[in-house]
Structure formats: C-alpha cells, structure tokens
Amino acid sequence: MTAALSCGGLGKRYGDLVAVHDVGFSIAPGQAYGLLGPNGAGKTTTISMLVGLLRPDTGTVLVGGVDLAREPLRAKSRIGYVPQEIALYPELTGRENLRFFGRLFGLPRRALATRIAEVLDLIGLADRADTKLGTYSGGMKRRINIGAALLHRPEVLILDEPTVGVDPQSRKAILEGLERLVGDGMALLYTSHYMEEVERVCDRVAIIDHGRIVADGTRRELVSLVGGADTVELVLDGDVEAACAKLRAVEGVAEAVRTGAASVRLMADGGRYLLPSLITAVEGHATVTATQVIEPDLEATFLHLTGTTLRD
Amino acid sequence: MWRAMLTVSALELRTRLRDGTAIVIALVVPVTLATLFGLALGGDDPPLRATVGFVDLDGGEFPASVRREVTAAEELKGSVTLRDLPSGGEARRALDADEIGAAIIFPAGFTRSVGAGEGGDVTVLTSPRSPLAGVVAGAVVDRISAVVDARTLAVRAALLAGVPGERVKELVERNGAAGPALTLTGDPLAGGKVDLAVYYGSGMAALFAFFVVGASFRSLLTERKLGTLDRMRAGPLAAWVPVAGKAVVGFALAMVSVCATWVSGTLIFGSSWGDPLAVLAVLTAHVLAAAAITMLVAARVKTDAQADGVIMVISFVMAFLGGSLVPLHSLPGVLQAVALLTPNGWTATALAELAGSGASVAAVMGPIGVLLAIALGAGGLAVLGLRKGMLL
Ligand SMILES: Nc1ncnc2c1ncn2[C@@H]1O[C@H](COP(=O)(O)OP(=O)(O)OP(=O)(O)O)[C@@H](O)[C@H]1O
Ligand SMILES: [Mg+2]
Numbered sequence: 214m215t216a217a218l219s220c221g222g223l224g225k226r227y228g229d230l231v232a233v234h235d236v237g238f239s240i241a242p243g244q245a246y247g248l249l250g251p252n253g254a255g256k257t258t259t260i261s262m263l264v265g266l267l268r269p270d271t272g273t274v275l276v277g278g279v280d281l282a283r284e285p286l287r288a289k290s291r292i293g294y295v296p297q298e299i300a301l302y303p304e305l306t307g308r309e310n311l312r313f314f315g316r317l318f319g320l321p322r323r324a325l326a327t328r329i330a331e332v333l334d335l336i337g338l339a340d341r342a343d344t345k346l347g348t349y350s351g352g353m354k355r356r357i358n359i360g361a362a363l364l365h366r367p368e369v370l371i372l373d374e375p376t377v378g379v380d381p382q383s384r385k386a387i388l389e390g391l392e393r394l395v396g397d398g399m400a401l402l403y404t405s406h407y408m409e410e411v412e413r414v415c416d417r418v419a420i421i422d423h424g425r426i427v428a429d430g431t432r433r434e435l436v437s438l439v440g441g442a443d444t445v446e447l448v449l450d451g452d453v454e455a456a457c458a459k460l461r462a463v464e465g466v467a468e469a470v471r472t473g474a475a476s477v478r479l480m481a482d483g484g485r486y487l488l489p490s491l492i493t494a495v496e497g498h499a500t501v502t503a504t505q506v507i508e509p510d511l512e513a514t515f516l517h518l519t520g521t522t523l524r525d
Numbered sequence: 526m527w528r529a530m531l532t533v534s535a536l537e538l539r540t541r542l543r544d545g546t547a548i549v550i551a552l553v554v555p556v557t558l559a560t561l562f563g564l565a566l567g568g569d570d571p572p573l574r575a576t577v578g579f580v581d582l583d584g585g586e587f588p589a590s591v592r593r594e595v596t597a598a599e600e601l602k603g604s605v606t607l608r609d610l611p612s613g614g615e616a617r618r619a620l621d622a623d624e625i626g627a628a629i630i631f632p633a634g635f636t637r638s639v640g641a642g643e644g645g646d647v648t649v650l651t652s653p654r655s656p657l658a659g660v661v662a663g664a665v666v667d668r669i670s671a672v673v674d675a676r677t678l679a680v681r682a683a684l685l686a687g688v689p690g691e692r693v694k695e696l697v698e699r700n701g702a703a704g705p706a707l708t709l710t711g712d713p714l715a716g717g718k719v720d721l722a723v724y725y726g727s728g729m730a731a732l733f734a735f736f737v738v739g740a741s742f743r744s745l746l747t748e749r750k751l752g753t754l755d756r757m758r759a760g761p762l763a764a765w766v767p768v769a770g771k772a773v774v775g776f777a778l779a780m781v782s783v784c785a786t787w788v789s790g791t792l793i794f795g796s797s798w799g800d801p802l803a804v805l806a807v808l809t810a811h812v813l814a815a816a817a818i819t820m821l822v823a824a825r826v827k828t829d830a831q832a833d834g835v836i837m838v839i840s841f842v843m844a845f846l847g848g849s850l851v852p853l854h855s856l857p858g859v860l861q862a863v864a865l866l867t868p869n870g871w872t873a874t875a876l877a878e879l880a881g882s883g884a885s886v887a888a889v890m891g892p893i894g895v896l897l898a899i900a901l902g903a904g905g906l907a908v909l910g911l912r913k914g915m916l917l
C-alpha cells in the first residue's frame with residue numbers, strides 16, 4: 214500500500230544552525246503519527262518542508278506517492294495543513310473564512326456550501342459560523358483553523374500544535390474530531406507539547422530533538438527503550454532500615470532507598486509481578502501498609518532520550 | 526487558477542473598500558490636494574513668454590514673410606520674441622542653454638524648391654522646458670507646411686496642364702493658391718498654457734499612485750503575519766496566485782485614483798491634459814512603474830509596518846525629485862537631471878508635453894518606454910526578492 218505521506222533524508226540548515234537533519238518517516242492511511250519534541254527541536258521546520266512552504270536542502274517528500282518537489286500542486290491537493298498559529302481573517306466570519314479557502318483550493322461552486330456545512334458540523338461550530346472570527350474564543354478559532362484544512366478532503370492532515378491555548382472543552386472536541394477522521398481513514402501527522410494528547414491520538418510516535426529523530430515506534434516500543442525498570446513505592450510499619458536491606462537482596466531489585474520515616478523507593482524490573490516477593494522479604498521486620506508501582510511512560514522516555522521535559 | 530486569483534482579488538478589493546482609508550487615499554486626498562493646489566497656484570500663472578530662435582539659411586521671400594507675420598500677429602504681441610541666429614548649431618546651443626525656448630530653421634534654397642513645386646522641410650527644435658515656445662513654433666510650422674503643400678500641389682497641377690515653367694509661379698499666385706504670405710489662424714497659444722492646475726493635478730496623481738498600488742503589496746506582508754499567506758502557499762495553487770490577485774486590485778485602484786484626479790482636474794479647471802489616449806497611456810505606464818517599485822519594497826522589508834514607512838518615504842522623495850510637488854522647471858538644473866531617475870520625472874515630462882502641445886501618443890513614446898523599463902527592472906528584482914522572502 215502506498216504511504217499517505219512519506220519523507221526521507223530531510224535536511225535544512227539556517228547558516229550554521231542545523232534545524233533539521235536526516236528526518237524520515239512514513240504514515241499509512243488511517244494512521245496517526247505523532248512528532249514530539251522540545252521547543253526549537255525542528256518540528257515546525259519539518260512540517261514546513263512537508264507542506265511545501267520551505268524548500269528542503271536535502272531529502273524528498275512523497276504525498277500518496279506523488280513527489281512534492283516535482284508535482285507540487287498535485288501533492289498539495291492531498292494535504293491539509295493546520296498552521297501552528299491561527300491563520301484566518303479576523304474581520305470575516307467563520308463561514309466566510311471557510312468559503313474563501315474553499316474557493317481558493319478549487320472546490321466547485323455548487324459543492325462548496327454543502328462541504329462548508331459538513332466541516333462546520335464536524336468541528337461543532339455550525340451555530341456560530343456567521344459571527345466574525347475576531348469575536349471567537351481561542352478554542353473556536355482553533356477549530357476553524359482546523360476546518361479550513363479539511364475543506365478539500367485531504368488524504369493527510371498535518372497539524373502543528375493544534376491545541377495550544379485551547380480550553381478543555383474545545384480540546385476535547387478537537388481530539389474527538391481528529392479521532393473520527395482517523396477512523397474514517399485519514400492519515401494524521403500531529404505535533405504537540407501535550408504528551409497525553411499524543412499518547413491518546415497517535416499510534417506511532419517519533420521523538421525529535423536538535424533536528425534529529427532520536428527514537429521512533431509505537432508507544433510500547435518507545436517505553437521499552439528506557440528498559441523495563443519500574444519504580445515501586447512502599448510504605449512500611451516496623452524496622453524500616455532492616456526491611457530496606459532485605460528488599461535490596463530481592464532478585465530483580467536494582468536499588469532501594471529510604472525516602473522518609475516509613476517509606477522506601479525501589480527500582481525494579483517487572484515491579485508489579487515482584488510485589489509478592491517484596492512483601493515476603495520484609496516479613497519479620499516490618500509490614501507493608503501501602504504500595505504503588507509506577508511504570509515508565511512516554512514522558513519518562515522523552516526525559517531519558519532528550520534530557521528535557523516536554524513543556525516550557 | 527484564474528478562479529483562485531479572482532478569489533484573492535475579490536477579498537483584497539472587499540478589504541480595501543471596507544477600510545475607509547483606502548477610498549480616502551485613492552480618491553479624496555489626491556483630488557482635494559490637486560484642486561487646492563490648482564486654485565491656489567494655477568491659472569494663467571506660468572510666464573507666457575517665449576523666445577523663438579529664427580535661423581534663415583534661405584534668405585528668400587518665404588522666411589521673410591513668416592517673420593513679418595509672426596511680428597505682426599496680435600495674439601503673439603508681448604509674449605513671443607523672435608531672435609535671429611546664424612546657424613542650426615547655434616540654435617541648438619542656445620536652446621540647450623535655455624536662451625531660447627524653440628527654434629525654426631529654414632534650409633538654404635527653401636523658397637526656390639517650394640516655388641518649383643518640390644516642397645521643402647522646415648526644421649523645428651523644441652525643449653520640454655519651454656512648452657509654450659514649442660507650441661508657437663509648432664503652430665507656425667503647421668501653417669508653413671499647409672501653405673507649402675497647397676503651393677506644391679498647385680505648381681504640379683499647372684505643370685501637368687502644360688503651363689510653361691516660367692509662367693507657373695505667376696499663374697499659381699494669381700489664382701489664389703496663397704503666396705508666401707502666411708496667416709496665423711486662431712490663437713496659437715491656446716494649447717500652450719500648461720496651466721499649473723494641470724501640473725499639480727498630474728503631480729498628485731503620480732504621487733498617490735504609489736500609495737494606492739503599494740497598499741496591495743503591503744497587504745501581502747500583513748497576510749504573511751496573519752499566516753494566511755502560508756496557508757495559501759501550502760494549498761494546491763500556483764505560487765503567483767496571491768501576489769497576482771493582489772497586484773491586479775492595486776493596479777486597478779491606482780488607475781481609478783489617477784483617472785479621478787485627471788477627470789476632476791479637467792472638469793474643475795477646464796484645462797485639458799492633452800490627448801486622452803496619450804494621457805491614459807502615460808498614466809498606465811506610471812502606475813505600472815509605481816507597482817513594480819512598491820512590490821520591490823514589499824520584497825525587501827520584513828513587516829507591513831516597515832513597508833508603510835519605506836513606501837511613504839520613497840513616494841515622497843520620488844515625488845519631490847520627479848517634479849510631482851514642485852514643477853520641474855522651477856527646480857535647479859542638477860535636480861532636473863536627477864528627476865529623470867524617477868518615474869515621476871518621466872511622467873511629469875510626458876504629461877507637460879501632452880498638455881502643452883496637444884501632441885499624440887507618438888510624442889511621448891520615449892518617456893513611456895522608460896517608465897515600462899523601470900517597471901520591468903524593478904518588477905524583476907521584486908519577483909526575485911519575493912521568492913527569497915517566501916512570499917511567492
Ligand atoms: N527562518 C529561520 N531562520 C533561522 N533559524 C530558524 C528559522 N526558522 C527556525 N529556525 C531555527 O530552527 C530551529 C527549529 O525551529 P522550529 O521552529 O522548527 O522548532 P519547533 O520544534 O517547531 O519549536 P516550537 O516547539 O517552539 O514550535 C530553531 O533553533 C529555530 O531557532
Ligand atoms: Mg513549532
């Protein structure tokens with residue numbers, strides 16, 4: 214099957230600064246692909262090259278098998294691009310904004326009104342479509358911002374941080390809308406600062422840092438990269454010091470430190486399965502009154518790979 | 526693709542019309558300023574005085590009769606002086622030195638060749654700095670050629686009819702094919718008044734064309750800031766669509782602006798700018814040049830606010846140097862030369878020529894050519910700049 218969007222060897226320099234280096238991935242129809250990276254990692258630069266706004270120094274972009282550099286119009290007609298900032302006319306209404314971009318993107322006159330109504334339904338703004346965009350809330354603008362990219366029924370939707378500055382309700386509406394689109398077979402490229410969004414929407418994630426993709430895979434694959442070490446927190450009643458020594462001796466426990474008068478933190482492989490032996494190990498010295506197992510998540514993986522947290 | 530371009534144009538037009546200042550800048554201000562300047566400074570003000578050089582290499586009765594006629598003409602009394610000069614070269618020198626405003630040169634043997642039915646050519650030298658003298662000389666020569674033509678025809682007819690050569694002259698003169706006597710009909714000065722109202726009117730038109738057309742290229746930068754330009758460029762449409770869609774509207778509005786200033790000037794002051802077709806051609810070429818220059822500005826600056834500032838400065842500097850604010854003939858010589866580095870200078874020269882002489886478009890092909898060359902040069906650089914700045 215032809216990938217809905219694939220790129221390889223993408224590179225872009227600004228003078229001495231390497232903004233993007235050797236970036237490549239492939240997104241199948243109906244697949245949602247996440248691009249995670251700290252500020253300045255090169256996400257927007259990568260996306261700009263994918264949608265034809267920026268000429269790459271190296272590399273190629275194929276949209277549904279069509280070379281973007283060679284046949285830009287055909288390739289672009291299959292892409293819906295949602296810019297990082299709201300890119301709409303504040304003095305026009307929501308509907309007028311959609312009509313303008315619909316006409317510009319070549320929708321036939323008769324089909325246009327119907328399609329605009331469909332898109333407004335999808336983004337849940339049918340009732341506010343005829344007031345000026347300037348009066349919309351941040352979340353409503355964001356929704357029109359996405360809607361304008363859907364008019365020409367693209368096969369790939371590319372979103373550059375589409376939920377920045379959005380109220381929880383709009384965020385929910387946006388994410389549900391995107392999930393529906395993916396369910397209908399659209400390919401999605403999604404960048405965000407919000408780990409939970411990427412974890413929720415995307416079935417595959419690339420972590421980009423300093424312009425390079427440092428890891429790439431399903432959520433589970435990425436998490437396993439950090440190793441299976443879980444964090445286990447125990448609250449003990451009794452001789453905590455002695456219990457701690459016993460715990461260190463348990464097979465699979467890498468480390469055990471006292472973190473309070475009655476609490477111990479362990480690093481252990483397969484922490485959840487280890488719990489029974491941990492409880493047995495401390496018998497005679499103390500009793501376990503509470504346990505918590507923290508499995509590594511994408512956030513931890515991200516921290517491990519890039520040395521930074523995701524948010525500013 | 527055309528539909529996409531029209532979509533961009535429609536929005537641009539709508540935005541411009543909704544924004545009241547656009548109308549004010551395109552129509553109200555130039556028309557008002559042109560009218561105020563015209564009322565305050567216009568009228569018969571330009572000195573209706575001209576010295577016409579007279580070079581008589583012929584020495585026959587024809588030049589003598591012309592001299593008689595011009596000195597005797599009531600309409601020319603006190604405003605036109607003839608000055609005898611020994612040669613064509615001398616006439617040209619005097620013209621360049623602004624000692625005379627125009628010159629009429631009769632070649633040797635002129636009277637004899639006309640008498641023999643062979644016709645003859647009188648040379649006229651004119652200077653754009655003295656349209657009035659040019660008009661007088663032109664009117665005189667028009668009369669001369671009419672007489673020469675009539676004579677030539679009559680002589681030929683008589684010869685064909687078998688009249689012996691020595692009797693032809695007498696026969697022709699007796700039968701009324703006017704002798705060398707030359708009568709100036711009408712007021713030869715009528716077209717020569719380049720009313721200052723026309724001068725200021727065309728100056729305002731030339732100045733405001735920059736602002737009006739420039740606003741469209743400025744809005745390209747506004748759209749870059751808004752992000753809508755990137756949205757367009759990421760869409761399935763050719764790169765030239767947004768730029769062309771806006772340029773078309775800027776061009777059309779600027780044409781409306783210059784034509785409104787032209788028409789209002791003609792109606793209010795009753796003074797013609799000259800052959801309408803020729804005026805339109807010059808104004809069109811000017812607007813094209815202004816479009817290319819403001820497009821180049823948009824390609825070189827970063828923000829729409831910068832574009833506003835730079836377009837403002839460039840427009841006023843060009844207007845001042847190019848004689849749109851102060852008539853060219855009242856600027857010192859150095860500045861008159863500098864004026865020809867600006868489109869305004871060429872437009873002012875061409876329009877003064879048209880208003881002064883009633884000439885047709887052929888007379889201003891030179892300035893029009895220069896304006897178009899400026900448009901092409903600046904436009905080419907602008908396109909390169911727009912590409913580099915990711916606007917195109
Ligand atoms: N036009 C430009 N000129 C010079 N450097 C640039 C330009 N655009 C981007 N950069 C640099 O390239 C790097 C990547 O920027 P980019 O905008 O792609 O990051 P990003 O991952 O989108 O960041 P953010 O999360 O803040 O949006 C940054 O160091 C940035 O400063
Ligand atoms: Mg970015």
